[in-house]
Amino acid sequence: MEPPIEVGADLRPDVAVRLASQGVRLLWRDDFPAARRLLAAMGKRLPARSADFYRYRQSRRNRARVLGMLLVELGPDLRIDLPRAPDVRDAVRAAGGAPGLVPLTELLGMLSAHEWRVKGVPVPELDARIHPHYGVFSPTRQDYVSLVARAPLPAVRTAFDVGTGTGVLAAVLARRGVPEVVATDISPVAVACAEENVRRLGLPQVRVVEADLFPAGRADLVVCNPPWLPGAAHSPLDAAVFDPGSRMLTGFLGGAAAHLEPGGEAWLVLSDLAELVGLRTRAELLTRFAAAGLTVVDRLDAPRRRFPGGDPLAKARSREVVSLWRLRP
Known part of the structure; x- marks a missing residue:
């Protein structure tokens, strides 16, 4: 060079x-x-x-x-x-x-x-702040957090938060009364970030472990908010948005049933942005559910948001809907 x-x-x-x-x-x-x-x-x-x-x-x-x-x-x-x-x-x-x-x-x-990291990101559902570390996706968007905070909660003793990032969804589940939450992430930086946040929030019922998708065992509820766009990640920021080959989505759907207790639910938080920009169709998503042996029980949608700018992503996001899919084997 x-x-x-x-x-x-x-x-x-x-x-x-x-x-x-x-x-x-x-x-x-x-x-x-x-x-x-x-x-x-x-x-x-x-x-x-x-x-x-x-x-x-x-x-x-x-x-x-x-x-x-x-x-x-x-x-x-x-x-x-x-x-x-x-x-x-x-x-x-x-x-x-x-x-x-x-x-x-x-x-x-x-x-x-x-x-x-120093100031933290306000999260109304927690009435507190989450402090993201460098390289960990910041919960500046609240729609996916709100969905997990208001979705009907079945009888839950244990919940898994797969790909926890800052730990915000694990914290929301704990605040909703789930007695035991296991949060996982493949990134050591994210694990350290989530551990710091749940400790700061005083949530001893949340345990953070480094794992590729699921921890050992089964839970009554498994939750995942994967990157919303299939495609290659070209930067650390991209890694929070793009899921190369839909690896995380496929892995979560494929392993959910095996990690659920009888009568348990899998919550998938996903935007339809990939559909709006032509990277995936709704039919393909529903086919993935069926192939994983999962049935849609319900779907909760967050209100649409306005995004400034004239590029294709901003235009698509103006029509984007973020959904929480309630799935059962």
Whole structure:
């Protein structure tokens, strides 16, 4: 890899975009706020809109690649030795960062994530805040949480929350009176995040374990809110939205019946966004239920939301419906 070229405030945004598009890395050596302004100006020259969803994703990947060429340097103590640079040490440590060159976009993501972690995300259903860690999907959308909070709760002694993330759904189930909740996640970062949240909320009936989908044993209720779009994940943020090959959806549906006590229910929280952008049909989803030996008992829908923007994803989300499917073997 070629070494980066050192740049400063005299670099024009159009030149920066041209160089970055050619794979030239740009190491910023000037005032830190000016670097943020340059990044914003570069972004305006890289439109990510397209009438086609697949081209839209491609343009988003290209945009991320180009903007990721603007770098800053983290010193041995994780400080940025630039005029008016913020103290980023806590945010970088929390994200598992290390000294060296880092894309400015990535650093800003660390700072934003750390702010959410410190302040927390208000969750009305808990009358409390959930504190997401870097790389763990933040429950800023409340529709799926509300569905789990209001769905008719059968007689439940034990519940599994599969793919718990921050632990928000496990916490909701515990607050609803479930005596024992086992929350799982394949990501060690998510496990640590969920453990911290349930401890902060004072919910000893929630146990968090690292597992690929289901824990050992059976439960009266198994809940899963998988990524809503089948497709490849190209970034950590994508991993919360895209389910490559529908692996998690297929695994949950295929294993639900074997992990349910007699008379138990599986709750699948899923958006119809994949259907709206042509990645899956409703018929395919219902066929998956049948193939897993599951029958639809009921479906609860959250109110639609408005999303600004003119790209295909924003337009689809304006028609999106998030549903909780109640399933039984």
